Amino acid sequence: MNRSILQLKGISKNYGTLEAIKEIDLNIFEGEFFSIIGPSGCGKTTLLRVLAGFEITDSGSLYIENINMQNVPPNKRPINMVFQSYALFPHMNVLDNVAFGLRVDGVARGEQTQLVKSMLSLVKLSGLENRLPHQLSGGQLQRVALARALIKKPRVLLLDEPLSALDAKLRNEMRQELIRLQKSLGITFILVTHDQQEALSMADRIAVMNDGTIQQVASPSYLYEFPSNKFVADFIGSINFIECQLSEIDGDVFKFITKISKDAFTVEGNKSLRIGQDCWLGIRPEKISFKDSYVVNPHHNKLSGVVTNITYFGQASMYHVEVTGEKTATINVMENHSQRSSYTTNKVGDSVVLCWSTESISVFTS
Amino acid sequence: MNQQQRKNCQNRIFNYFHQWWFRVILCCTIVFLYAPIIVLVIFSFNDSRRNVTWHGFTFKYYEKAIHNNNLIEAFLNSLSIAFFNTVFSLILGTLTALLLWRFRFSYKSVYEGIILVPIIIPEICIGIALLVFFNLCGWPNDLPWPLNLSKITCAHILFSFPFVAVIIRARLAKFNLDQEEAALDLGANHKQIFKNVLFPHLKPALIVSSLLAFTLSLDDFVITFFMSGPETTTVPIKIYSMVRFSVTPEVNAASTILLLITIVLAAIAIWIQRGWAKEVEKS
Numbered sequence: 001m002n003r004s005i006l007q008l009k010g011i012s013k014n015y016g017t018l019e020a021i022k023e024i025d026l027n028i029f030e031g032e033f034f035s036i037i038g039p040s041g042c043g044k045t046t047l048l049r050v051l052a053g054f055e056i057t058d059s060g061s062l063y064i065e066n067i068n069m070q071n072v073p074p075n076k077r078p079i080n081m082v083f084q085s086y087a088l089f090p091h092m093n094v095l096d097n098v099a100f101g102l103r104v105d106g107v108a109r110g111e112q113t114q115l116v117k118s119m120l121s122l123v124k125l126s127g128l129e130n131r132l133p134h135q136l137s138g139g140q141l142q143r144v145a146l147a148r149a150l151i152k153k154p155r156v157l158l159l160d161e162p163l164s165a166l167d168a169k170l171r172n173e174m175r176q177e178l179i180r181l182q183k184s185l186g187i188t189f190i191l192v193t194h195d196q197q198e199a200l201s202m203a204d205r206i207a208v209m210n211d212g213t214i215q216q217v218a219s220p221s222y223l224y225e226f227p228s229n230k231f232v233a234d235f236i237g238s239i240n241f242i243e244c245q246l247s248e249i250d251g252d253v254f255k256f257i258t259k260i261s262k263d264a265f266t267v268e269g270n271k272s273l274r275i276g277q278d279c280w281l282g283i284r285p286e287k288i289s290f291k292d293s294y295v296v297n298p299h300h301n302k303l304s305g306v307v308t309n310i311t312y313f314g315q316a317s318m319y320h321v322e323v324t325g326e327k328t329a330t331i332n333v334m335e336n337h338s339q340r341s342s343y344t345t346n347k348v349g350d351s352v353v354l355c356w357s358t359e360s361i362s363v364f365t366s
Numbered sequence: 367m368n369q370q371q372r373k374n375c376q377n378r379i380f381n382y383f384h385q386w387w388f389r390v391i392l393c394c395t396i397v398f399l400y401a402p403i404i405v406l407v408i409f410s411f412n413d414s415r416r417n418v419t420w421h422g423f424t425f426k427y428y429e430k431a432i433h434n435n436n437l438i439e440a441f442l443n444s445l446s447i448a449f450f451n452t453v454f455s456l457i458l459g460t461l462t463a464l465l466l467w468r469f470r471f472s473y474k475s476v477y478e479g480i481i482l483v484p485i486i487i488p489e490i491c492i493g494i495a496l497l498v499f500f501n502l503c504g505w506p507n508d509l510p511w512p513l514n515l516s517k518i519t520c521a522h523i524l525f526s527f528p529f530v531a532v533i534i535r536a537r538l539a540k541f542n543l544d545q546e547e548a549a550l551d552l553g554a555n556h557k558q559i560f561k562n563v564l565f566p567h568l569k570p571a572l573i574v575s576s577l578l579a580f581t582l583s584l585d586d587f588v589i590t591f592f593m594s595g596p597e598t599t600t601v602p603i604k605i606y607s608m609v610r611f612s613v614t615p616e617v618n619a620a621s622t623i624l625l626l627i628t629i630v631l632a633a634i635a636i637w638i639q640r641g642w643a644k645e646v647e648k649s
Contacts, residue, residue: 052547052551053551054547054550073550073552074547074550074551075550075554075555076551076553079551080551080552081547081548082549083547083548084544085542085544086549087542087545087547087548088545089545089548089549089562089563089566090567091566091567091569092566100549100552100554100562101552101553102547103562104553104554104555104562105553105556148548148552149551149552149609152552152553248410261405300576
């Protein structure tokens with residue numbers, strides 16, 4: 001682990017005047033399940049195509065196991081890709097599809113069949129060798145596409161939105177399947193997706209992209225708990241942003257005044273901020289709780305408002321609380337229903353006090 | 367809407383099929399279209415020199431047609447022209463379609479339009495134009511067989527290859543480019559991609575368009591009429607000249623054979639195209 005397998009240094013790609021990716025630096029380790037996520041048009045697919053060799057970069061260099069791959073065509077790279085559309089060959093049966101990579105490499109017929117058989121049993125498709133793609137279900141097509149790419153024993157496997165065409169139940173199944181395959185084969189997987197749940201549940205590390213640049217690379221939990229900027233915080237999960245101004249610094253304790261209601265919040269930490277600076281305090285809905293106003297812990301921040309709407313999810317409810325002062329803002333609060341009950345604690349129109357611990361706040365300068 | 371309701375609804379929309387006037391029109395149309403052809407076929411078995419009244423069943427005129435050396439020669443000419451026409455139209459048409467599909471260049475739409483012009487131009491104009499053209503460039507007339515057919519073959523290629531190009535182009539438009547990238551990604555070179563991915567995709571279109579080119583060439587009369595000479599008659603020209611002497615059942619027999627070949631080839635083309643439509647539906 002931690003041996004770098006893929007290195008990108010200052011990779012840029014333009015389409016005419018459009019900068020699809022800008023100066024990307026990235027280090028991907030051997031045997032890791034890496035995920036690239038971002039909104040559509042952020043350049044994640046372009047980045048994947050650069051890795052596969054389908055796009056010629058305008059600047060920067062790409063190393064695979066310390067070998068410069070800049071001028072190596074796609075068919076000579078130790079990388080294989082699973083396409084979003086699967087791109088199976090419709091006139092070939094499952095066996096020929098999976099064997100394709102071996103056939104063009106001139107592997108002997110007998111050995112081909114041997115390898116295909118074992119690969120098909122790995123992806124649980126044994127017995128379907130003679131089916132044509134149009135005779136397979138979506139999940140099976142996905143497995144064939146995986147088998148076809150994996151049989152080449154690539155150093156890195158690229159997956160372009162591989163689960164987007166599957167229904168919710170199958171998608172969940174395939175997630176587990178992909179993790180199982182990746183761990184058992186030890187091949188580096190790079191998964192491109194716009195679905196954060198997919199990335200959070202599968203990847204060892206995630207790169208969040210926006211507007212052609214990488215915003216943050218971190219493990220799923222680190223990314224969720226310590227987003228490095230407002231975009232990442234907003235993109236991963238849901239979050240409330242409270243507009244504030246820094247009013248006091250006392251050692252490690254920062255004191256903010258919210259622009260909504262002039263309440264004061266304290267945050268502990270080590271940040272380079274100056275007094276008077278405008279900031280955004282980010283706080284996740286599930287980290288906020290309702291408290292009776294007389295038992296507020298002095299270490300907690302608090303804010304009062306009125307419940308305007310409740311969205312019921314079953315295992316939890318989302319309360320939309322309107323906080324009114326000089327400005328009006330809506331704060332979302334997630335409350336888990338840990339006990340079985342047919343009613344929720346607060347109703348629409350109730351005045352509530354929201355509170356949260358100072359550690360659960362992230363501070364962003366905008 | 368459940369299955370039954372949908373069926374009822376369909377019945378209501380198309381229920382004029384069950385009305386008598388619709389059936390009468392339908393019958394009249396079919397009779398009008400096919401009665402002459404059926405009569406032609408029936409009278410090819412007529413045991414009479416004059417083709418007016420029915421005198422009894424016979425295969426005599428088929429035998430006569432088969433033993434008519436001039437007719438056989440015309441058949442051989444027709445088949446060779448159709449064969450060479452098919453080969454060259456297929457090559458030209460496929461290359462044209464690939465060019466139009468693969469590359470971007472200036473005035474591409476103009477080029478695309480020009481390719482289709484031979485389909486639209488009246489055949490008589492093409493015939494006269496080619497007659498003038500071949501005279502002007504001094505194309506030799508006394509070449510040995512089968513080179514003496516080159517004029518007709520060239521003319522047939524001219525109007526056949528646009529059809530091939532259109533069919534192949536339509537098929538190429540359905541090609542998923544991801545497949546090409548997938549093949550490249552799996553280590554295939556460009557030759558292997560063409561052979562293993564693109565060619566199998568084009569195969570049904572190649573078969574359909576070659577059958578089309580073959581039949582177009584086989585039954586062309588107008589253009590061929592301007593190109594043919596005494597040594598280079600084709601079946602339609604030969605039948606026409608036979609009719610000018612007298613309409614014997616032999617003419618009917620020869621026409622029926624030509625008809626049969628055309629129908630069989632067209633049926634094969636339709637059958638292949640159907641399979642192709644099904645495949646597209648599923649993928």
